[in-house]
Structures are given as C-alpha cells and as structure tokens.
Amino acid sequence: MKKEDRNIYIGNTDADQAKRMYYEKLYNEFEYERIPIDQGLGRVTYEAIYAKVSSPHYNAAAMDGILVKSQDTEGASVANPKILEQGKDFIYINTGNPITEPYDSVIMIEDVIEIGEGKVKILNATHPWQHIRPIGEDIVATEMIIPSRHKIRPIDIGALITGGIQEIKVYKKPRVGIIPTGTEIIDDINSLTVGKILDSNSRVFEGLITEYGGLPNRYNPIEDEYDLLKSAILKGINENEILLVNAGSSAGTKDFTMRIIKELGEVVVHGVALKPGKPTILGIIEGKPVIGIPGYPVSSYLVFDTFVKPLILKYAGMPEEKDPxxxxxxxxxxxxxxxxxxxxxxxxxxxxxxxxxxxxxxxxxxxxxxxxxxxxxxxxxxxxxxxxxxxxxxxxxxxxxxxxDTLVSIGSHDLIMDIVGDMMPLTSGHVGSMGGILAMKRGDCLVSPIHLLDTETGEYNISYIKKYFPGNKMAIIKGVKRLQGFIVEKENKKAVKDFVDLKRKDIVFVNRQRGSGTRILLDYYLNKNNIDSGDIKGYNREMTTHMAVATAVKTGSATTGLGIYSAAKALELEFVSVGYEDYDFLVTQESLEDDRVKEFIEIIKSHRFKERILSLGGYELEGIGEVILV
Amino acid sequence: MKKEDRNIYIGNTDADQAKRMYYEKLYNEFEYERIPIDQGLGRVTYEAIYAKVSSPHYNAAAMDGILVKSQDTEGASVANPKILEQGKDFIYINTGNPITEPYDSVIMIEDVIEIGEGKVKILNATHPWQHIRPIGEDIVATEMIIPSRHKIRPIDIGALITGGIQEIKVYKKPRVGIIPTGTEIIDDINSLTVGKILDSNSRVFEGLITEYGGLPNRYNPIEDEYDLLKSAILKGINENEILLVNAGSSAGTKDFTMRIIKELGEVVVHGVALKPGKPTILGIIEGKPVIGIPGYPVSSYLVFDTFVKPLILKYAGMPEEKDPxxxxxxxxxxxxxxxxxxxxxxxxxxxxxxxxxxxxxxxxxxxxxxxxxxxxxxxxxxxxxxxxxxxxxxxxxxxxxxxxDTLVSIGSHDLIMDIVGDMMPLTSGHVGSMGGILAMKRGDCLVSPIHLLDTETGEYNISYIKKYFPGNKMAIIKGVKRLQGFIVEKENKKAVKDFVDLKRKDIVFVNRQRGSGTRILLDYYLNKNNIDSGDIKGYNREMTTHMAVATAVKTGSATTGLGIYSAAKALELEFVSVGYEDYDFLVTQESLEDDRVKEFIEIIKSHRFKERILSLGGYELEGIGEVILV
Missing domain, CATH: 2.40.340.10 (MoeA, C-terminal, domain IV)
Structure with missing residues (x-):
C-alpha cells in the first residue's frame, strides 16, 4: 500500500516518562484470592499473616533425657551425687514430649548414669525450665509470621503451618492475554512456506509472564484484518487483566492496532525513544492496559521487559525489581x-x-x-x-x-567453537583472525582463534604474532588443521574447480569479511593466480561465518564461496578442497595459569572432544592442545 | 526407654568429606524424557539442540518500503533523481515479505517520494541485498541453538521454535520421596492436642524440591514403629529416585531409620560435624540415596540444603550452585x-x-x-x-x-516494630534498650528503639544519650508513649494491683532480661518501694520480648509480668496500668540523611501507620516522627 495509507507519524516519548505517564493512568487496586497453604509456594501475600496457634503449643522437652523436679537435684555434685528413682523422682522423656506436673526440668541422657533397678545417678544440679521449650518459644499466637507483599518461600510455608495457618490471602495472578497478529504468522511447522513465519514471540511472552507471576492466555494468531483484530481485542479485554498485541504497532500497511485502541479506549503513548522498540503502543481500554508490541523478536523481548514486566509484577503484588x-x-x-x-x-x-x-x-x-x-x-x-x-x-x-567462569574467545569462527561451548562456559565473538589479534592486543579476550597465512613463508600464525606482539610473552595452543575449499551446490553442476573459475560470468561468489583468515587466504591465491578481484561477481558481498557462506550457496544466492569442509557437510553441500590450514589459539603466557584456559586445554585434548570433532569431517587433530611459546 | 536402648554412638564426619564420600558411591547416569517445546520452560537440556530450519527460511524484506532492481538505481542523486514505475520497476513491500525475482534490493518507505500515477522518485542509489534479511541471517539449519545441561529460558523457547524444534530431550525430574515419621506428627490442625506436632518439615521439603527441579512425593506420616517404617522405606525406594526420612535420625528411643537402612542397604555416614544437623544419616538402598534428616525445623532445613539440594540438582542435570x-x-x-x-x-x-x-x-x-x-x-x-x-x-x-534497602534496628522490642516491618524492609534485633545503645555505639545499627527511665529526673532517654554519646551528634526521632503495667490472667483472679503484691507467696513473676527498659522500670519501682528482688519468686526467669512474658502468663507458668498493654491485649489478657513511658528512636544526626531513615520517619508519621498503632491499644502518638537533636 502507498505511503499515505501508513501511520508513520509516531512520537518519540522518553521511555521512562512514557512508563510513568502510562502507569499513573492505570487502576491501582489489585485482586486477591484465598488458597490453601500447601499451594502457597511462590505466591505473594495480600496482607500480613498472623499466627493462630503458638509453637510449641505446650511446654516440651528440648532434649532426650529424664524429666525431674529441679528441687530434688539441689546440691548434686561429683562428690555428692543424687540418686533418683524412676516413676517417683523421674521419668524418661524424648525430645518434643510434653512436660507433666510435678516435673519442671530435663536432664540430658548423656548426663544420666544408670545404676540399675530403675535408678539413676546425677552429678549436677539442674534448674527449673532447663532443656524445656516453653509455649510460644518459636511462635506466639497473634505474632506476625510474614508481612504483606511477601513472596512465599518453602520455609515460610513451614512457619505458617506451624503457626496454625491453613488458608492464605494472596494476590490473584493477573491473566495476561497475548494476541499474535499478522497474516504471515503460523503455528504449525508443516505450513512453513515462503512468506510464512512461525510464531515464537508469543511463546516467549508465555514463559516470561509465568516467570513474573502472571497467567499467560495466548490466543490463536489473527490475520491482518481490521474486523478480526477488533473483535479479538474486545474478547481479550474481557478475559484478561492485561492485553498484549503483537505485532502491528508500527507503520506497516496493515497495522490496525493503534486505530482500534483509539476507537475503543485511549492511546497514552505511541512511539518511544527506545531502540529497538520505537513503535510501542501503550493504550488503555476499559481501564485495562493494552500494549502494542513490535514484531521483531529482539524488539518484542525488550519492549516486554521495559513496559510489561513491571506491570505484571505490580498486579502480582511484587515490588518492581531493580535491574542488576x-x-x-x-x-x-x-x-x-x-x-x-x-x-x-x-x-x-x-x-x-x-x-x-x-x-x-x-x-x-x-x-x-x-x-x-x-x-x-x-x-x-x-x-x-x-x-x-x-x-x-x-x-x-x-x-x-x-x-x-566463562572463557572469553574473540577471533576467527569455526564450528568446533560450538562444541567447546557445549563442554564449558564460553562466549565466542566472531570477528575474523585479524579482529582477534586486535582484541587480544586490547586485552579484551583470553583466547583468540586465528588462522593467518604468512604469504611469504606459507607458515601459519607465528609470524603474525611476532609482528603484532613485539616483546610480549605470547603462546599458541595448537588447534586443528582444517580443510578449506570451495563450497558448491550438490553435484557441483557449475563445475567450480579452482580460483580461475571465479572470473567466469556464470559464477556468483560470496565472500568473507575483511580481516578474516579465509579472506586473506582467498586474496593470497588470487594474487598468486594474477586474478583481479574486480573481475569476480559477488567479491564485495561479505559474510561473517562459514555457515553464512554455506547458506548463501545452499539457497542459491551464490554459486560458491571459500570455506571449511564441516560447513559444507553440515548443509549437505559439495566441497572442492584447496588445502589444510592451521586454526590455532593465541593466548598470553600469563593466561596459561588462568583456570578457564587450563580447562579449555584439558577439554580440547579430551577423547570425547576429539571424537566429536572428527565426526564433523575435514579436521586433523595431531598435536591439539600442545602449547608453543612465542 | 533406657540409655542402652538408644543408638547414641554416632560419628562426627566432616560435612564436606561426608558429601564427597556419599556422592561418589551414587549412580551417575540420569534419566531423560522427550517433551513438546511449549512445556520446556525451566527444564534442563539433556543434549545440545541443533536447528532444523534456518531463519529466515527465505530472503525477506527487513524494512517497509519498495522492492527494486538495484541496477535501475545506479547513479541516482538529488541532482539526478530516478523515476520508477510500480509493477514494472518496483513493488511495495512490508517487513517480512519475501524477495521475488527479478528484484534484489529494498528502499525504505521514508526515502521514497511518491509523485502520483504509480510513480515514485528516489534520490539515492541502492545496492544488492540492501535491507534484505538473507536466509539464515538469524539461525542456520544445523547450528547449535543451546548447549546441553542448559536450563531453558523463555527466550530459548523462542529461538528453538524459530529453529524448527518441536520436541526436546530434557533431564527427567527426579522424584523425591518424603516420609515424615514420629508418633507425635499429625497433618490435621483439628487433632492438635498436647504432645502432637503439626508436620511442617515435609511441606518445606516439597517447596524446596520443586524449586530445585525435582518432583516432591510426600507420604502420610508414619508412626514410630519398626515394621511400619520398614515397609514405608521399601515402598519409597521403589517409587522414587531419592528418599528422605524425617526425623528419627538421632539417638531417640524410637529412631529406627539407621537400623532399617543398614538392613536394606548401606549406611555411608551417620553423624556429621555440623551444627545443627549432627545426626544426619546418608544411606544407599538399591543404588538410591536415602537420607535421614533430623527433626528440628532449622536442622532439617540446613541438612536438606547441605546434602539434598546438590543431589536434586545433579539428578535434574544442573551444575551445583555456588553459594552466594x-x-x-x-x-x-x-x-x-x-x-x-x-x-x-x-x-x-x-x-x-x-x-x-x-x-x-x-x-x-x-x-x-x-x-x-x-x-x-x-x-x-x-x-x-x-x-x-x-x-x-x-x-x-x-x-x-x-x-x-533494609533499615537496621537494634534495641528494645515493641509490637509497633512488626508494623513498621510490614510497611518497609526492616530487620529488627531485640536486645533491650541498653543493648540498643551499645549496638549504636559500635555502629551496628541505624536506629535504636529505647525507653530508658532516668530514675533521678523521671525523664526518658535524653540523659542516657548524653551519658553514652558524649561529643557525638545524636538525635531522637520521637516514637510513642506506651502503657506499661502488670499483665495478668483474665479477671485477674489473684488480684495483682501493685509492686508490693509481687512479694506474695502465691504469685509467680516472669521477668525481662537485664538491660531492657522494662527491667530498669521494674527495678526503679522495687527500689522506690524498698522491695528486695530476692523476695520475688521468678525474678530470675528472663524473657526477651513482651509477647514472651504475656505468653508465660497466658499459659499459667507465671502469674504476672511487667509489660506493655498491646501484648496483654493481643493474647486477651487483663492489664493493670503502671504508667506511660517514652519509646523513642535513637539515631545519629548524620543518618537522618539516609534514605532508609527518611522513609522510616515518613512511615511513622503516616495516617495509615497511626491508624494501625491505635488499633493495638495502649499507645499515644502525639509528636510521633518529630526529630530532636541531642
């Protein structure tokens, strides 16, 4: 549809101000319900809860031992032991048993010497109330056990039961309706055709709503039609305390949400100064919040976090969480x-x-x-x-x-980093080998995977390290030898066999980004074969991972690209070998003492890791994990 | 039962060592199950999950705008705009729509000038793949989405759905059996008679097991009988992966747990060097862990935390949590x-x-x-x-x-502190007024509630502050005037009317601890009336709160004690007034700038707070919240 049919004129309200303006307009009395105590876990108290019975509710023995009259023991000592007779002077008692008249004191069993015929000897005097838990020692009836707006923990349930509580008044979980919209949105993976998108945002919302103490109430996706959406919103307002509409909040040709909220209620804010998240709609219908959330998954998550999460917590009786x-x-x-x-x-x-x-x-x-x-x-x-x-x-x-605990790796990408990441905590930034070198120079990572060909000597990595880290004590942890080559479609119908073929008019190339080892390898061969990069169609289309290159080939947007064997294999493509290269891990010598680097070395040397790598294909593992000081 | 019938000879193994010894002996392969992705929240992946489809799975517009052939736009500029014709040179496109041949580039709607008759003007050239999301930009089929042993978050569910995942393999939740034991243990509050105790530990366990990812499976309480317990344990072993027996782990006369585990399997540890928690039993029957947990609620909680929590996490596939x-x-x-x-x-x-x-x-x-x-x-x-x-x-x-955010108060106890605690985060230590003064001197609290009578002037608090904080800039936040008096049973049958009555032989007194303002008040009046404390029965029995004193009277273990009106009223007792005293809040002048102290003053001055205090009875609130510099 044309430009004039779109509602592109949305505002740019500061996010905090938008939140304040919006929340102020919303109803602030929330509902409660009564539930049995054994369903209380994680619920939030609507009012303070006071004990109904004391604990203990009778005077009770605090120890296993004998129950005595304290005046009988006066003056007992090693020199002057007292002999007591069972049934007359004492009775045996276990922890928790009630104290009975005329007894008033407990002597621990460890301090009792049994001398036969129901008699015991004691060597110390005791005093009234010794080892006795008086009524209310733990909880006094009428005492506050937990305050209002308190999220009930397991230990609270124990204390409430002990205090004689059977039923509690808690905030009712707010029902949060989710209306996925968009003609392209589908639920069933079997209907996934070009132009269709699996609905995932609403499933993320369901999880977040649950985690924050709400009840998610997801509706089936609604097509982009004014009448359908309007009746869905009316139904949603009836059945929920909070309503989310996703997406249709921006300037697309079929974004009706804004118009419908305006008709049925009030749009408090449309458009916030937040990126991503700009086209957010904060509306109110019949006193209830209706929020239009943009469709991209990252926008939708962050808008939910900014505007919906605090709202759910509010309804659920929880204080707004401070962000960590x-x-x-x-x-x-x-x-x-x-x-x-x-x-x-x-x-x-x-x-x-x-x-x-x-x-x-x-x-x-x-x-x-x-x-x-x-x-x-x-x-x-x-x-x-x-x-x-x-x-x-x-x-x-x-x-x-x-x-x-996380190992920080920045540098070249390889599929084996995924497997490391499955075996230890890892963050892996993919910026190419030269990017890794620069990150290491800045001290931004512990490990840099690199595969840099010295075009003069044909050697890998070492000469680059000497050049970029003069005077620094660096080391290489040997990685893998991996096969580089041309990734091509199945059966290699266009018969790509060497670098010279890249000049052919019927071949569209897909490249890697500048600074990546693979790009350096390509340029080395182009130079060697006197090929002008300007003659290669697609030389300027850059991808940042091997898998992205393979995907371009798989989907036909490119004929070929230079990449690793395992990427071709993963997508069931053909592969024309160019040769093995050294993919190693640059570290400082100092960091060899870091626990995370030690764990990394241990893992890549492990049998289990090697097995997984070999199953990918295209790797040789001789010497993996060896350390070479540079 | 006698001493020789008890199994008091238990060991004293170091807790960490006990854990190590025990866990080493347990089976280490855990079960998994397959569940649909929409039930995945909070579950733990049994293996890494790889994408089945790419996202986007077709080349898609990343913006609302027009779809063009990039070569048509070459050379476009403000001086040399290009005119494009709808249907021939361009089509309108929305975010997410598929890119169709022969088009290869998207121009944002904001950069399009509509000139009528289906024609648009553009002022800039575009390049191939501009504003197009290529296949696999987000997820490439075969790429790892989340690793193994990963607790699934809402966002992970979104990514898994996007990657075409419908079913996932997760760790099976371990069933954890709980057998409450003890003839005194009951479930029904209506059966709560002397000697009976409401079962609360197993309800705490249920909550903790749920929180750590297990499935609690609680059995009805079992009486202390060998045969009953043995068949309950056999059933429990059959029906669960982990079994807890609570209590019966110590040296009591009827603690059969140890004997039964020994008969049916192995006791790895009995008795750990942990307080509370010493009598813990770590046993194994048919390869499954059976843990005997002591009965006191604090012991049972801490033993669960030490030995059971890591076990549940292990079975649930989670790494052991580092304690914060x-x-x-x-x-x-x-x-x-x-x-x-x-x-x-x-x-x-x-x-x-x-x-x-x-x-x-x-x-x-x-x-x-x-x-x-x-x-x-x-x-x-x-x-x-x-x-x-x-x-x-x-x-x-x-x-x-x-x-x-928590206000730290140490000093005298009053029921109004509970109400403050319901209105703002508060920790309140009850050590009496003098204890509060000392805590303030050490810098251990922000606020000290005190009610200290100057026995020479009859004034409250100020002279003490001058004496204990010479040269310091202190302040008083005025609190309440509260009624002190004798707390007595209903109808005051023993007719306690003044301090002289305390000497009577038929009266048993209950006192407060040394350093408490109420104790000082008592001693002041005893002195004034020439009463020797040695003549008062129960003078040496000390309680640390007004409610504890009132409870002693309520339950008949004392005839009377000195305390505040609200405590007597809370337990429906009678009260014989002695007089009003000043219960104030000592702070440093510097801390008047602390946000928590500011909030505290705001709260005690609030209408809502005053209303709640007045409903307790026995308080006067004139001047509450006023600050007096000392």
Missing part, C-alpha cells in the same frame, strides 16, 4: 543515535579482572543474539555512542558468577 | 564448638557502608529464626567462635540489593 546493573568496558565502538536510548545485546567476560562487554552483531530480527547475550548495554539518549575502552552500564541477563 | 557468600562484620560474639562446623542464622544490614551480621537468637526448634534470617553465617570447624567486630562468611538467603 554492572559497569563494563566496551571492547568495540557502539554507535547510537542522539534520538533514542539504545539497548545493545552484549557478551560479557572477565579478562585480567576487567569486565569486558562485546556487542553481539545482528539486527532486531536476530533472536540468537538474545540467546547468546550475557547482558544488555544501555546507551542513554543524547549520547552519540560509546568508544572502545569506555565503560557502559550493562543490565545482567546471567548471574555475574557465571560470567566469571 | 559475602563477608560481614559480626555485631555480637558467636560462640561455637571446635568439634563442628556451625551454621548460624543472621540478619544482615548495611550501616555506614559496612555489612553487619547479627546472630538471631533461638535454638534449632525456632523456625521463625529462619524466616527472619537474611543469611547463614558459617563458622568453620576448629574455631572456637567469632568475636564482635570480626568478619565471617555469610551465605545469602536474600539478594544483597534487598539487604541494602
């Missing part, structure tokens, strides 16, 4: 706009006791960037970006302790 | 034995940026001490105790951020 924020050094320039607050997915790692944040590449459509993220860096509005080496606030997505 | 340990300054001497590692419940609070740990009084039978605890101080074996001012390791039970 840490300061981290940025390893790579982050560009941001003056117009928005930007939320940037980062991986985190400790290197030399500095917490390093590395932005994870990928747009708002890349859900894997969130899966891999350890935190969200927050770039405030009115700042144009953050330079490498500057610090930034990062909201943690994982506990900092886990981050401390 | 912080260093804290101890505000009060902690005595401990050389023979055991001791676990001490503490409250935590920040005062002057120091983290202060205050031990919570109460034995292993006091479940409320765990409810109130912010952490568990760990006193290692071979240490005789920790002095006030020394540091100790504390395992956190609450996030440190919550601790930071």
């Amino acid at each position: 924020i840490v300061k981290a050094f940025v390893s790579k320039r982050i560009v941001s706009s003056l117009k928005n607050k930007e939320l940037v997915r980062v991986s985190l790692g400790y290197v030399n006791n500095r917490l390093i944040a590395t932005p994870i590449p990928g747009g708002a459509g890349v859900i894997m960037s969130l899966v891999k993220a350890d935190g969200i860096a927050i770039i405030p509005q009115n700042i144009e970006g953050v330079e490498a080496g500057e610090t930034v606030d990062v909201k943690l997505l994982k506990p900092l302790d886990n981050v401390k | 340990i912080v260093k804290a300054f101890v505000s009060k001497r902690i005595v401990s034995s050389l023979k055991n590692k001791e676990l001490v419940r503490v409250s935590l609070g920040y005062v002057n940026n120091r983290l202060i740990a205050t031990p919570i009084p109460g034995g292993a039978g006091v479940i409320m001490s765990l409810v109130k605890a912010d952490g568990i101080a760990i006193i290692p074996q071979n240490i005789e105790g920790v002095e006030a001012g020394e540091t100790v390791d504390v395992k956190l039970l609450k996030p440190l951020d919550n601790v930071k």
Whole structure:
C-alpha cells in the first residue's frame, strides 16, 4: 500500500516518562484470592499473616533425657551425687514430649548414669525450665509470621503451618492475554512456506509472564484484518487483566492496532525513544492496559521487559525489581543515535579482572543474539555512542558468577567453537583472525582463534604474532588443521574447480569479511593466480561465518564461496578442497595459569572432544592442545 | 526407654568429606524424557539442540518500503533523481515479505517520494541485498541453538521454535520421596492436642524440591514403629529416585531409620560435624540415596540444603550452585564448638557502608529464626567462635540489593516494630534498650528503639544519650508513649494491683532480661518501694520480648509480668496500668540523611501507620516522627 495509507507519524516519548505517564493512568487496586497453604509456594501475600496457634503449643522437652523436679537435684555434685528413682523422682522423656506436673526440668541422657533397678545417678544440679521449650518459644499466637507483599518461600510455608495457618490471602495472578497478529504468522511447522513465519514471540511472552507471576492466555494468531483484530481485542479485554498485541504497532500497511485502541479506549503513548522498540503502543481500554508490541523478536523481548514486566509484577503484588546493573568496558565502538536510548545485546567476560562487554552483531530480527547475550548495554539518549575502552552500564541477563567462569574467545569462527561451548562456559565473538589479534592486543579476550597465512613463508600464525606482539610473552595452543575449499551446490553442476573459475560470468561468489583468515587466504591465491578481484561477481558481498557462506550457496544466492569442509557437510553441500590450514589459539603466557584456559586445554585434548570433532569431517587433530611459546 | 536402648554412638564426619564420600558411591547416569517445546520452560537440556530450519527460511524484506532492481538505481542523486514505475520497476513491500525475482534490493518507505500515477522518485542509489534479511541471517539449519545441561529460558523457547524444534530431550525430574515419621506428627490442625506436632518439615521439603527441579512425593506420616517404617522405606525406594526420612535420625528411643537402612542397604555416614544437623544419616538402598534428616525445623532445613539440594540438582542435570557468600562484620560474639562446623542464622544490614551480621537468637526448634534470617553465617570447624567486630562468611538467603534497602534496628522490642516491618524492609534485633545503645555505639545499627527511665529526673532517654554519646551528634526521632503495667490472667483472679503484691507467696513473676527498659522500670519501682528482688519468686526467669512474658502468663507458668498493654491485649489478657513511658528512636544526626531513615520517619508519621498503632491499644502518638537533636 502507498505511503499515505501508513501511520508513520509516531512520537518519540522518553521511555521512562512514557512508563510513568502510562502507569499513573492505570487502576491501582489489585485482586486477591484465598488458597490453601500447601499451594502457597511462590505466591505473594495480600496482607500480613498472623499466627493462630503458638509453637510449641505446650511446654516440651528440648532434649532426650529424664524429666525431674529441679528441687530434688539441689546440691548434686561429683562428690555428692543424687540418686533418683524412676516413676517417683523421674521419668524418661524424648525430645518434643510434653512436660507433666510435678516435673519442671530435663536432664540430658548423656548426663544420666544408670545404676540399675530403675535408678539413676546425677552429678549436677539442674534448674527449673532447663532443656524445656516453653509455649510460644518459636511462635506466639497473634505474632506476625510474614508481612504483606511477601513472596512465599518453602520455609515460610513451614512457619505458617506451624503457626496454625491453613488458608492464605494472596494476590490473584493477573491473566495476561497475548494476541499474535499478522497474516504471515503460523503455528504449525508443516505450513512453513515462503512468506510464512512461525510464531515464537508469543511463546516467549508465555514463559516470561509465568516467570513474573502472571497467567499467560495466548490466543490463536489473527490475520491482518481490521474486523478480526477488533473483535479479538474486545474478547481479550474481557478475559484478561492485561492485553498484549503483537505485532502491528508500527507503520506497516496493515497495522490496525493503534486505530482500534483509539476507537475503543485511549492511546497514552505511541512511539518511544527506545531502540529497538520505537513503535510501542501503550493504550488503555476499559481501564485495562493494552500494549502494542513490535514484531521483531529482539524488539518484542525488550519492549516486554521495559513496559510489561513491571506491570505484571505490580498486579502480582511484587515490588518492581531493580535491574542488576554492572559497569563494563566496551571492547568495540557502539554507535547510537542522539534520538533514542539504545539497548545493545552484549557478551560479557572477565579478562585480567576487567569486565569486558562485546556487542553481539545482528539486527532486531536476530533472536540468537538474545540467546547468546550475557547482558544488555544501555546507551542513554543524547549520547552519540560509546568508544572502545569506555565503560557502559550493562543490565545482567546471567548471574555475574557465571560470567566469571566463562572463557572469553574473540577471533576467527569455526564450528568446533560450538562444541567447546557445549563442554564449558564460553562466549565466542566472531570477528575474523585479524579482529582477534586486535582484541587480544586490547586485552579484551583470553583466547583468540586465528588462522593467518604468512604469504611469504606459507607458515601459519607465528609470524603474525611476532609482528603484532613485539616483546610480549605470547603462546599458541595448537588447534586443528582444517580443510578449506570451495563450497558448491550438490553435484557441483557449475563445475567450480579452482580460483580461475571465479572470473567466469556464470559464477556468483560470496565472500568473507575483511580481516578474516579465509579472506586473506582467498586474496593470497588470487594474487598468486594474477586474478583481479574486480573481475569476480559477488567479491564485495561479505559474510561473517562459514555457515553464512554455506547458506548463501545452499539457497542459491551464490554459486560458491571459500570455506571449511564441516560447513559444507553440515548443509549437505559439495566441497572442492584447496588445502589444510592451521586454526590455532593465541593466548598470553600469563593466561596459561588462568583456570578457564587450563580447562579449555584439558577439554580440547579430551577423547570425547576429539571424537566429536572428527565426526564433523575435514579436521586433523595431531598435536591439539600442545602449547608453543612465542 | 533406657540409655542402652538408644543408638547414641554416632560419628562426627566432616560435612564436606561426608558429601564427597556419599556422592561418589551414587549412580551417575540420569534419566531423560522427550517433551513438546511449549512445556520446556525451566527444564534442563539433556543434549545440545541443533536447528532444523534456518531463519529466515527465505530472503525477506527487513524494512517497509519498495522492492527494486538495484541496477535501475545506479547513479541516482538529488541532482539526478530516478523515476520508477510500480509493477514494472518496483513493488511495495512490508517487513517480512519475501524477495521475488527479478528484484534484489529494498528502499525504505521514508526515502521514497511518491509523485502520483504509480510513480515514485528516489534520490539515492541502492545496492544488492540492501535491507534484505538473507536466509539464515538469524539461525542456520544445523547450528547449535543451546548447549546441553542448559536450563531453558523463555527466550530459548523462542529461538528453538524459530529453529524448527518441536520436541526436546530434557533431564527427567527426579522424584523425591518424603516420609515424615514420629508418633507425635499429625497433618490435621483439628487433632492438635498436647504432645502432637503439626508436620511442617515435609511441606518445606516439597517447596524446596520443586524449586530445585525435582518432583516432591510426600507420604502420610508414619508412626514410630519398626515394621511400619520398614515397609514405608521399601515402598519409597521403589517409587522414587531419592528418599528422605524425617526425623528419627538421632539417638531417640524410637529412631529406627539407621537400623532399617543398614538392613536394606548401606549406611555411608551417620553423624556429621555440623551444627545443627549432627545426626544426619546418608544411606544407599538399591543404588538410591536415602537420607535421614533430623527433626528440628532449622536442622532439617540446613541438612536438606547441605546434602539434598546438590543431589536434586545433579539428578535434574544442573551444575551445583555456588553459594552466594559475602563477608560481614559480626555485631555480637558467636560462640561455637571446635568439634563442628556451625551454621548460624543472621540478619544482615548495611550501616555506614559496612555489612553487619547479627546472630538471631533461638535454638534449632525456632523456625521463625529462619524466616527472619537474611543469611547463614558459617563458622568453620576448629574455631572456637567469632568475636564482635570480626568478619565471617555469610551465605545469602536474600539478594544483597534487598539487604541494602533494609533499615537496621537494634534495641528494645515493641509490637509497633512488626508494623513498621510490614510497611518497609526492616530487620529488627531485640536486645533491650541498653543493648540498643551499645549496638549504636559500635555502629551496628541505624536506629535504636529505647525507653530508658532516668530514675533521678523521671525523664526518658535524653540523659542516657548524653551519658553514652558524649561529643557525638545524636538525635531522637520521637516514637510513642506506651502503657506499661502488670499483665495478668483474665479477671485477674489473684488480684495483682501493685509492686508490693509481687512479694506474695502465691504469685509467680516472669521477668525481662537485664538491660531492657522494662527491667530498669521494674527495678526503679522495687527500689522506690524498698522491695528486695530476692523476695520475688521468678525474678530470675528472663524473657526477651513482651509477647514472651504475656505468653508465660497466658499459659499459667507465671502469674504476672511487667509489660506493655498491646501484648496483654493481643493474647486477651487483663492489664493493670503502671504508667506511660517514652519509646523513642535513637539515631545519629548524620543518618537522618539516609534514605532508609527518611522513609522510616515518613512511615511513622503516616495516617495509615497511626491508624494501625491505635488499633493495638495502649499507645499515644502525639509528636510521633518529630526529630530532636541531642
């Protein structure tokens, strides 16, 4: 549809201000329900809970032993032991048994000397109430056991039962309706054809709603039709306390959400100064919040986190959580706009006791960037970006302790890094071999996987390390020899066999990014064969991983690209070998003492790891894990 | 039963060693199951999960705009705009729509100038693949989405669905059987008679097992009979992966657990050097762990935490959690034995940026001490105790951020502190007024509630502050005037009317601890009336709260005690007034700037707070919240 039919004129309200404006307009009395105590785990008390019975509710023995009258024991000592007679002067008693008249004191069994015929000898006097738990020692009836707005823990359930509580008043879990919209959205993987997208956002919402104490209530996806959406929203408002509409919040041709909310209620905010997340709609219908959430998975997650999570907590009786924020050094320039607050997915790692944040590449459509993220860096509005080496606030997505155990690798990509990541905590940044060298120079990583061909000697890696780290004590942990070659379609119908073929008009190439070892390898061979890169169609189309190159070939957008055997094999493509290269791990000698590096070496030397690598194909493992000082 | 019938000879194995010995003997292969992805939240992956489809699975528009052939736009500029014709040179496209031949580039709608008749003008050239998401940009089929032993988060579910995953292989939740034992144990509050105890431990276990990823399987309480317990254990072993028997693990006369485990399998450890928790039994029957857990609620919780929690995590596929340990300054001497590692419940609070740990009084039978605890101080074996001012390791039970928000009060007890605790985060230590003054001197608290009568002037508090804080800038936040008097049984049958009555032979008194304001008040009046404390029966029986005094009267173990009106009213007792006293809050002038102290003043001045206090009875509130500099 044409431009004038789109509602592209959306605002740019500051995110915090938008939240404040919106929450102020919402109803603030929340519902409660009564539930039996044994269903109380994780629920939130609506009011303080006071004990109904005391504990203990009778005077009770605190020890196993004998129950005596304290005045009988007066003056007992080693020199002057007292003899007591069972049934008359004492009775045996176990922990928890009631204290009975006329007795008033307990002597521990360890301090009792049995002398036969129902008689015992004691060597010490006792006093009234010794080893007796008086009524109410633990809980006094009428005492407050737990306050209001308290999330009930297992131990609280124990205390409540002990205090005679059978039923409790808790905040009712808010029902949160989720309406997935979009003609392209489907639920069934068997209907996945071109132009169709599996609905995943609403499943992420379901999980988040559950975690924050709400009841998710997902509806079937609604097509982009005004009437359908309007009746879905009406139904949703009836059946829920909070309603989410995903997506249809932006300027697309069929984004009706905004119009419908306006008709049925009020749009408080449309458009916030948040990236990703700009086209958010904060609306109210019949006093209930209706939130329009943009469709890209990263936007939808972050908008949920910013505007929906605090709302669910509010309804569930929980105080708004403080975000766990840490300061981290940025390893790579982050560009941001003056117009928005930007939320940037980062991986985190400790290197030399500095917490390093590395932005994870990928747009708002890349859900894997969130899966891999350890935190969200927050770039405030009115700042144009953050330079490498500057610090930034990062909201943690994982506990900092886990981050401390994580091996930080930045450099060239290989499939074997996935397998390392399955065997130990790893964050792996893929910036190519030269990018790895630079990251290591800045002290941003512990390990850099590199495969850099010295075009003069034909040797790998060592000469680059000497050149870029003069005077530094560095080391190489030997990695794998891996097969590089041309990734081509099945049966190699266009018969790609060498570098000269890349000049052919019927061949479309797909390249790797500058600074990657594979790109250096390509340029080395082009140079050797006197081939001008300008003659190669697609030379400028750059991918950052072997799998991306293989995918371009698989889907026909390229005829071939240079890459590793395992990537071709993974996608069931053909492969034309060029030769083996050394894919090694650059470290500082100092970091060889780091526990994470030690664990890494142990893993890559392990039988189990080698087995998994060999099953990928295209690797030779001789000498893997050996350390060479440079 | 007699001493020789008890199994008191239990060992004293170091807790860490016991755990190691035990876990080594247990089976280490765990079961898995396949579940649909939408039930995956919180489950743990049994193996790494690889994508089955790519995302996007077709080349897709990344923006709303027009789809063009890039070569048509070559050379476009402001000076030399290009005109494109709909249907021939371009088509309109929305985000997510598929890219169709012969088009290869997207121009954002914002950069398109519509000039009518289906024609548009563009001012910039575009290049191939601009604003197009290539196949696999997010996920490439065969790529690892999440590793093994990973607890599935909402975002992971989104990524797995996007990667075409419908079913996943996860660790099976271990079934954990719980057998409550003891003839005194009951489930139904209506059967709560003297000598009976409501089962609460097994309900705490249920909650903890659920939280750590197991399936609790609680059986009805079993009486202390050998045959009954034996067949319950046999059934439990059959039906569960882990079995807990609570209690019957110690030296009581009817503790059969140890004997039965020995008969049916192996007792690896009986008795660990842990306090509380010594009589723990770590046994194995048919390769399955059977753990005998002591009966006191604090022991049972801590033994579960030490030995059962790591086991459940292991079976559930989770790595053992690192305990969140912080260093804290101890505000009060902690005595401990050389023979055991001791676990001490503490409250935590920040005062002057120091983290202060205050031990919570109460034995292993006091479940409320765990409810109130912010952490568990760990006193290692071979240490005789920790002095006030020394540091100790504390395992956190609450996030440190919550601790930071908590107002730390140490001093005299009053019921109004419970109400403050319901309205803001508070830890409240009850050590009496003089104890509060000393805690304030050491810098261990922010606020000290005190009610100290100057026996010469009849004034409250001020003269004490001048005496104990010479040259310091202190302040009083005015609190309440509260009614003190004799708490007596209903109808005051023994007709207690004044201090002289306390000498009567038919009257049993119950006192408060030394240093409490109420004790000072008592001694002041005894002195004034020339009464010798030696003439008062029960003068030496000390309670630490008004409610404990009232409970002693309520249950008949004392005729009367001196205390506040609200405590008498709470337990429906009679009250003989002695007079009003000033219960105020001592602070430093500096701390008046602390946010928590500010919030405290705001709360006690609030209408809602005053209403709640007045409903207790026995308080006057004139001037509450006013600050007096001393």
